[in-house]
Amino acid sequence: MDRFVFLTLDGLSRGAVYAAFALALVLIWRAARVVNFAQGAMAVAAAYVAYGVAAATGSYWLGFLAALAAGLLLGAVVDRALMRHIDHASPLNPVIVALGLVLLIQAVLGMVYGSEFRPAETPFSRGAFSVGGLAVLSPYDLFVFATVGVVVGALAWIFARTAVGLRMRAAAFAPEVSRLLGVNVGGMLTLGWALASAVGALAAMLVIPTELGLHPHAMDLVFVSAFTAAVVGGLDSPPGAVVGGLVVGLLLSYVSGYAGSDLTPLAVLVLLLAVLLVRPGGLFAPVAARRV
Amino acid sequence: MSATRAATPPRQHSADEARQAGPPHRGGTLLRHLAVVAVAGLLVFGLSYAVEPFRNFQLATVAAYLCATAGLTVLTGLNGQLSLGHGALMATGAYTVAFGQNAFADRGFTGHWLLPISLAAAVLTTVVVGAVVGVAAARLRGPYLAGVTLAVAVVVPALTVTFDGVFNGEQGLSVPVEPPPLALGAYFPYERWQLWIAAGATLLALLLLANLVRSRYGRTFRAVRDDEVAARLAGIHVARTQVLAFVVSAATAGLGGALLAVLAQSVSPGAFSLTLSLFLLMAVVIGGLGRLAGAVWGAVLLVALPDLSHSVTELLTLSPAAAQRLEGNLPLAIFGVTLIVVMIAAPGGVQGLLSRLGRALLARRPGRRS
Numbered sequence: 139m140d141r142f143v144f145l146t147l148d149g150l151s152r153g154a155v156y157a158a159f160a161l162a163l164v165l166i167w168r169a170a171r172v173v174n175f176a177q178g179a180m181a182v183a184a185a186y187v188a189y190g191v192a193a194a195t196g197s198y199w200l201g202f203l204a205a206l207a208a209g210l211l212l213g214a215v216v217d218r219a220l221m222r223h224i225d226h227a228s229p230l231n232p233v234i235v236a237l238g239l240v241l242l243i244q245a246v247l248g249m250v251y252g253s254e255f256r257p258a259e260t261p262f263s264r265g266a267f268s269v270g271g272l273a274v275l276s277p278y279d280l281f282v283f284a285t286v287g288v289v290v291g292a293l294a295w296i297f298a299r300t301a302v303g304l305r306m307r308a309a310a311f312a313p314e315v316s317r318l319l320g321v322n323v324g325g326m327l328t329l330g331w332a333l334a335s336a337v338g339a340l341a342a343m344l345v346i347p348t349e350l351g352l353h354p355h356a357m358d359l360v361f362v363s364a365f366t367a368a369v370v371g372g373l374d375s376p377p378g379a380v381v382g383g384l385v386v387g388l389l390l391s392y393v394s395g396y397a398g399s400d401l402t403p404l405a406v407l408v409l410l411l412a413v414l415l416v417r418p419g420g421l422f423a424p425v426a427a428r429r430v
Numbered sequence: 431m432s433a434t435r436a437a438t439p440p441r442q443h444s445a446d447e448a449r450q451a452g453p454p455h456r457g458g459t460l461l462r463h464l465a466v467v468a469v470a471g472l473l474v475f476g477l478s479y480a481v482e483p484f485r486n487f488q489l490a491t492v493a494a495y496l497c498a499t500a501g502l503t504v505l506t507g508l509n510g511q512l513s514l515g516h517g518a519l520m521a522t523g524a525y526t527v528a529f530g531q532n533a534f535a536d537r538g539f540t541g542h543w544l545l546p547i548s549l550a551a552a553v554l555t556t557v558v559v560g561a562v563v564g565v566a567a568a569r570l571r572g573p574y575l576a577g578v579t580l581a582v583a584v585v586v587p588a589l590t591v592t593f594d595g596v597f598n599g600e601q602g603l604s605v606p607v608e609p610p611p612l613a614l615g616a617y618f619p620y621e622r623w624q625l626w627i628a629a630g631a632t633l634l635a636l637l638l639l640a641n642l643v644r645s646r647y648g649r650t651f652r653a654v655r656d657d658e659v660a661a662r663l664a665g666i667h668v669a670r671t672q673v674l675a676f677v678v679s680a681a682t683a684g685l686g687g688a689l690l691a692v693l694a695q696s697v698s699p700g701a702f703s704l705t706l707s708l709f710l711l712m713a714v715v716i717g718g719l720g721r722l723a724g725a726v727w728g729a730v731l732l733v734a735l736p737d738l739s740h741s742v743t744e745l746l747t748l749s750p751a752a753a754q755r756l757e758g759n760l761p762l763a764i765f766g767v768t769l770i771v772v773m774i775a776a777p778g779g780v781q782g783l784l785s786r787l788g789r790a791l792l793a794r795r796p797g798r799r800s
Contacts, residue, residue, distance in 0.1 A: 167573075172573075173573035173576070173577065175576065175580070220770060220774070223774050224773065224774060225777065229571075229572035229573060230506070230510070230512050230572070231773060231777070233512060233572070233573060233576050234512075234711065234715055234769065234773055235769070235770050235773045235774070237514070237708055237711065237712075237769070238712070238765070238766045238767070238768075238769030238770040238773065239766065239770065240708065240766070241705075241708060241712070241762045241763070241765050241766030241769070242762075242763055242766030242767055242770070243766075244759075244762060245759040245760070245761075245762030245763035245766060246759070246763060248755060248758060248759040248762070249755050249756055249759045249760070249763070252751070252755050253755075253758070355704075358584060358704060359584060362577075362580060362581050362584050362585075365577045365580070365581075366577075366581070369574065369577065373573075398592070400588065400591060400592035401592060403581075403584060403585040403588040403589075404585055404588070404589065404592070406581060406585070407578075407581045407582065407585045410577065410578060410581050411566055411578060414566070414569070414570055414574055414578060415566060415569060418569070418570070418574065
C-alpha cells in the first residue's frame with residue numbers, strides 16, 4: 139500500500155510535466171493544425187540556454203527565466219522562418235520540416251556541448267517528506283505541481299478572458315473572417331508558436347533534473363509520452379491534454395514500479411496504439427468525421 | 431480530403447505518371463526493368479574490381495540502405511503514408527538474420543546456401559511485424575501515423591535492452607558469415623564478396639519493386655494517395671491497399687537491415703536508433719519522393735555525407751574532442767538543413783530537379799530546330 143501511494147504521487151508529479159508538454163503540442167495543433175515534432179528538441183535547446191545562463195550567473199532562477207525567454211524566441215523564429223513558408227496542402231510537409239529541425243537542433247547541441255549527460259540542478263530538494271513513516275511528495279514535486287498549475291491557469295485565463303486570447307482563438311477558428319475583422323492572423327499564429335514553445339521549455343526544465351540529465355536526446359522519450367498524452371486527451375482539447383498527461387504519468391509510474399522501468403517505453407506504445415485504434419479522437423474530443 | 435497526399439505537387443506527379451505509364455504493352459515494362467537491372471549488375475560487377483576494398487564496402491552499404499529507402503519511397507511517395515519507424519523494421523530484419531546465422535553456426539551447418547535462408551527468414555519476420563504495424567497504420571492519418579511510427583522507432587531499440595537475455599542488450603549479437611568461396615581464388619577480397627551479396631539482393635528487390643510500382647497495385651497505391659474517397663468509389667479497397675504498401679515496404683526494410691547486419695557482421699540497438707529512421711526519411715525526401723531513382727540518391731547521400739564530414743573535420747585543425755563532436759554531428763546538421771531547404775524550395779528532391787532539368791532541355795531542342 140505504501141508503495142502504491144508513493145507510485146501514485148510520483149506518477150502525478152511526472153504526469154504534471156507531461157501535461158504541460160502535451161498542452162504545448164495542443165496549443166500549436168489548435169493554432170496551426172501542425173503537430174510540432176520538433177517540440178522536444180526545441181525544449182532541450184532552451185534547457186541548454188538555461189544551463190549556460192545558470193552556470194554563468196550562478197542563479198537557477200535566472201537560468202529558468204532564460205529558458206522561458208529562449209523558448210518564446212525559438213517558437214517565434216521557427217514559425218516565422220520555417221513553418222510560414224511550407225506548402226500546407228499536405229500534412230506530411232510540416233512534419234518532415236519539423237523532423238529536419240530536430241536533426242539540426244540536436245546536431246548543433248551535440249557540436250557545442252558534446253553528447254555526455256550533464257547533471258541538471260533543482261531549486262528544491264528532491265528528498266521526500268515523510269508523513270507517519272510514509273514517503274510522500276518532495277519539495278521539488280510540489281514546485282512542479284505549482285508551476286504546472288500556474289501555467290495551466292494562466293493559459294486558461296489568456297484564452298478565455300483576454301482580448302489577445304479571443305483573437306488567437308478567432309484566428310485559428312476562422313482565419314479569413316478574422317482577417318476581415320482586422321485580426322492580425324499571422325501575428326496570432328506566431329504568438330501561439332512562441333507561447334507553446336515557452337511552455338515546452340518550461341516542461342523540459344521541470345522534467346530533465348528528474349531523468350538522467352541534460353543531453354541532446356533528453357526529450358525524445360518525453361516527447362513520445364507527451365504526444366501519447368495529447369492523443370489520449372484528443373489533440374484538440376487543452377483540458378484533455380492535462381488529464382491525458384496525468385493518465386500517462388500514472389501509467390508509466392505503475393509500470394516502472396511494478397514491472398520494471400525498462401518496460402515503460404513499451405507501455406507508452408501500447409497505450410498510444412490502444413487509444414488510437416479504439417477511440418482515435420481521444421477521450422475528450424468529439425470524434426472527428428473522416429470516413430472513407 | 432487531401433489529407434495523405436505526398437509532398438510533391440500533384441500536377442507534376444500526374445505528368446510524370448502519364449509518362450511512366452508510357453507504352454501500354456506489358457512485356458515491355460518487365461523487359462526494360464530486366465535490362466536496367468542487368469546493366470546495373472554489370473556496372474557493380476565492374477566497379478567491384480575497379481575500386482579498392484574500402485570503397486567496395488561503402489558501395490555494399492549503399493546497396494543495403496537502398497533496399498530500405500526504396501521501400502520507404504513506395505510507402506511515403508507512392509502511397510502517402512509517413513513512417514518514422516523504418517529503422518525499427520530494419521532492426522527486426524537485422525536481429526532475425528543474426529538469430530538465423532547463429533542457429534546455423536551452433537548446429538554446425540556450413541555452406542553458402544545458409545545466408546539466403548537467413549535473409550529470407552529476415553524478410554518474412556519483418557513482413558509479419560510490418561503487417562501488424564500496417565493494420566494499425568491503415569486506420570491512422572497524417573500526424574497520428576507519424577506519432578505511432580515514431581513511438582515504434584523509439585521503443586523497439588529499447589526492447590533489446592529489456593529482453594537482454596535474448597538480444598544481449600546494448601552489446602548486441604555477432605553475425606557469423608561464411609568467407610567467399612575458394613573457387614574465387616585464395617586472395618579474393620572479402621569486401622568485394624560483401625558487395626556482391628548486398629548488390630545482388632538489392633537489385634532483386636529493386637526489380638520486384640519497380641514491377642510492382644508499374645503494375646495494377648502501383649496504380650492503386652497512387653490512387654489511394656491522391657484521393658481516398660475517389661479511390662474507394664473506383665472500387666479500390668483503401669485499407670487493404672495501405673496495409674499491402676506497408677508490408678511491401680517493411681519487407682524491403684527488413685532485407686536492408688539484414689544486409690547491414692551481414693556487412694557489419696554484428697547487430698546492436700545503437701545502429702538502429704531513432705536517428706536512423708529519421709535519416710531514411712530524409713534520404714527519401716531529399717532524393718525525391720515518389721521516384722525509385724530518388725531512393726538511389728538518398729542511399730548514396732546516407733553513406734557519402736558521414737564520409738564527407740570526416741574529410742572536412744580532418745581539414746580543420748581542432749582538438750581531438752572537438753573534432754570528434756563535429757564529425758559525429760556534422761552529417762546530422764547537414765541532413766537537417768538540406769531537408770528543410772529541400773522541403774521549402776524544391777519539394778521534388780534531387781530527382782525532381784533532374785527531371786525538371788531534363789524536361790527543360792528537351793523542350794528547348796525542337797525550338798532550336800525551327
